[in-house]
Amino acid sequence: MTIDTATAQEQVLAAADALFYERGVQAVGMDAIRTASGVSLKRLYQLFGSKDELIEAYLKRRDEIWKTMLAEHVDPAKDPRGRILAAFDFLYDWFQQPDYRGCAFINSFGELGTVSPRVAELADAHKADFQRRLTELAQEAGAPDPARLAEYLILLSEGAITRSSIARSAEPAEHAREAATLLLDALLPA
Amino acid sequence: MTIDTATAQEQVLAAADALFYERGVQAVGMDAIRTASGVSLKRLYQLFGSKDELIEAYLKRRDEIWKTMLAEHVDPAKDPRGRILAAFDFLYDWFQQPDYRGCAFINSFGELGTVSPRVAELADAHKADFQRRLTELAQEAGAPDPARLAEYLILLSEGAITRSSIARSAEPAEHAREAATLLLDALLPA
């Protein structure tokens, strides 16, 4: 009963995601991933060459899922201001997930940022991408200086992410949304 | 040539601080701290009972130093608005330190938050303390709802901290300060 390569990969990634995200990357051994995924160690190593590669695949998958969740909140919103605020609604929903543990990129960066250039790079890219998206939304909303507005909004978002995970509360998303509306009032043309 | 207990403790803490902060808590072995501090393993274990206790002492020391640095920026400022903005000047100076690697509490929480209740507790306490301080400053500035203003300011601060460490730039402190002035304009009586 050999398992399909694609499904084996997905099983491993799903198990790695749950374990890495919950306990941190270094605290999880390959053996735990083997047990959780049901994929043998041998197969695991031929699918992903090393733990480092698996970590990279984990982060890339997180990035995809995250972008999809963001889009699902932003896309339905019609007026440009509402699209920006939808990003904070997304944060609120995210924070409420029972297994929420902050941003996987921030956490991994904190663990391995100095020692693994690849992880540092992926974290940077993930955040830069979010910034790009917010800048687009700011532009669509007619902000005179979209990059500046986006920068302020990203500070509120990142702050809400770390605060919600340490304080174990979804509230920071609501506060960030409130603060964002004040900034929109100040920086968007009436 | 036996060393004084107090100075031995301080040498260990200084070495642990540098290593834990740079490489993360889990990545640093007791042997590395022994080598860096010049204090024998035996002595080290009789000063601090275990690595967990040393981590705790490290975080408590960080908290003290951090509060002192914050106070050194806030105290000289006279007008209440300037005292709030001084917090962001502090962030800017902090981010510019060559060994800056983000917030030790956020990093440690990301590594050990799920597995070590003590670390989670210390991180929470550190952040709550900062929030308390900002609330005081907001109150002194005459904010109608000091807790709310403080909450917004803390979001900007936390956001600047993580962003500056991932992007390796002190700029987020300046942006956070700008955004803070906009919020002060909106929420402080003229």
Added chain:
DNA sequence: AGAGAGTGAGAACGGGCGTTCTCTCTCGAT
């Protein structure tokens, strides 16, 4: 039918960890 490539389960290996122990030495009190 039989050879061979590839499988899963788990043992094996080399290395690093936190912690304790051993051994030798120093030095202050008697």
Added chain:
DNA sequence: ATCGAGAGAGAACGCCCGTTCTCACTCTCT
């Protein structure tokens, strides 16, 4: 001068990790 408490250096211990290897087995293709 001698005893003993405590020191430093580092070996030792038991455990866990990432990775590879072994081995019996199961399919697939000829």
